[in-house]
Amino acid sequence: MSSGFYWHERCFWHDPGAIGVFSSAGEFRQPQPASESAESKRRLKNLLEVSGLIDALEVHKPAPASREDLERFHTSNYLDHLETADRAGGGDGGDCAPFMPGSMAAARQSAGLAIAAVEAVATGQLSNAYALCRPPGHHAETDRGRGFCLLGNIPIAVMRARALGQVQRVAILDWDVHHGNGQQAAFYDDPEVFTVSLHQAQNYPLDSGFFEEQGEGGGQGANLNLPLPPGCGLGAYDYAMRRLVLPALEAFSPELIIVASGYDACAKDPLGKMLLNSAAFGAMTHQLKTLAERVCQGRLVMVHEGGYSEGYVPFCGHAVIQALADSDIAVPDPQNEEIAAWGYQALQPHQAELIDDWQKRWFADSGQASTGEHYDAFA
Numbered sequence: 397m398s399s400g401f402y403w404h405e406r407c408f409w410h411d412p413g414a415i416g417v418f419s420s421a422g423e424f425r426q427p428q429p430a431s432e433s434a435e436s437k438r439r440l441k442n443l444l445e446v447s448g449l450i451d452a453l454e455v456h457k458p459a460p461a462s463r464e465d466l467e468r469f470h471t472s473n474y475l476d477h478l479e480t481a482d483r484a485g486g487g488d489g490g491d492c493a494p495f496m497p498g499s500m501a502a503a504r505q506s507a508g509l510a511i512a513a514v515e516a517v518a519t520g521q522l523s524n525a526y527a528l529c530r531p532p533g534h535h536a537e538t539d540r541g542r543g544f545c546l547l548g549n550i551p552i553a554v555m556r557a558r559a560l561g562q563v564q565r566v567a568i569l570d571w572d573v574h575h576g577n578g579q580q581a582a583f584y585d586d587p588e589v590f591t592v593s594l595h596q597a598q599n600y601p602l603d604s605g606f607f608e609e610q611g612e613g614g615g616q617g618a619n620l621n622l623p624l625p626p627g628c629g630l631g632a633y634d635y636a637m638r639r640l641v642l643p644a645l646e647a648f649s650p651e652l653i654i655v656a657s658g659y660d661a662c663a664k665d666p667l668g669k670m671l672l673n674s675a676a677f678g679a680m681t682h683q684l685k686t687l688a689e690r691v692c693q694g695r696l697v698m699v700h701e702g703g704y705s706e707g708y709v710p711f712c713g714h715a716v717i718q719a720l721a722d723s724d725i726a727v728p729d730p731q732n733e734e735i736a737a738w739g740y741q742a743l744q745p746h747q748a749e750l751i752d753d754w755q756k757r758w759f760a761d762s763g764q765a766s767t768g769e770h771y772d773a774f775a
């Protein structure tokens with residue numbers, strides 16, 4: 397079976413407007429395009445074309461999400477607000493989720509990519525898939541957009557697949573440098589959807605993403621946050637993956653694994669303060685693919701989230717898709733070795749201390765423990 401690639405030109409037409417990079421334009425703030433732009437995603441698609449890797453994938457341009465699909469996660473009021481503002485010249489979905497006319501069509505298309513990718517993998521039509529979604533979705537909540545996200549692409553896709561009986565137990569790993577608050581909120585009381593987020597502590601949103609947030613009600617123990625200190629590189633991510641993330645995912649025994657694949661933990665990102673190179677993203681994908689093959693027949697879906705380095709995101713995304721497709725088609729990343737040679741890439745004592753502490757507390761109840769030796773290392 398092959399790997400699927402889901403994309404649509406319409407997603408690149410979403411326009412957040414000239415909102416400025418850090419805040420809206422003003423007397424002393426020159427207008428500038430938003431940090432979130434089409435360019436990083438379009439360049440990834442272009443790199444796949446130029447390298448030829450896209451020819452090894454099963455390419456799909458699925459339909460946009462229906463209103464019924466959106467309403468499994470979002471409130472009618474919120475969707476009406478988006479539709480009305482879209483027709484009236486644009487607006488803001490809530491907290492820094494600006495958009496111009498036409499963006500709702502792009503957002504419905506973006507959710508449609510995640511829906512189709514999840515359906516194809518959940519029903520066994522493809523072994524795994526990549527959805528090049530834009531706008532991103534992992535900050536969107538049921539009744540508001542946040543952080544460049546209008547619609548919750550992953551919650552929408554998961555809720556639909558579960559409603560149609562395609563899958564029940566789903567694990568979502570979010571390695572975007574920002575907290576995956578959208579997935580966390582969507583499934584916080586649900587024991588059948590395990591949400592994990594690996595992010596820079598208190599970057600965005602400022603008030604969520606703490607280790608202590610572990611779910612509520614029946615969902616207690618089905619949410620895991622690893623709020624990492626800034627400056628984490630290859631050693632810290634590899635240690636976090638092998639010591640806690642992979643064992644926790646394996647213990648949950650999902651039927652499907654979804655990754656909220658942002659690339660803003662890369663060393664070149666203007667919004668994140670982490671140190672990963674493209675090889676690290678490829679290696680983390682390899683770790684997950686190996687795990688998925690062991691626990692859920694290889695069912696793995698990657699959904700594109702953040703990542704604001706227009707030059708570097710394409711190399712990271714290409715490495716992920718190459719690993720997903722188990723392909724020999726690589727592209728030379730001119731920055732990879734230099735980033736790997738930067739100081740403090742190795743696991744630092746304060747990083748190990750935090751991860752060890754979370755590992756002990758997470759597995760304290762179940763009595764399980766893992767040294768991480770069971771999983772392939774990359775650093």
Ligand code: ZN
Nearest residue numbers: 572574660702
């Ligand atoms: Zn992000």
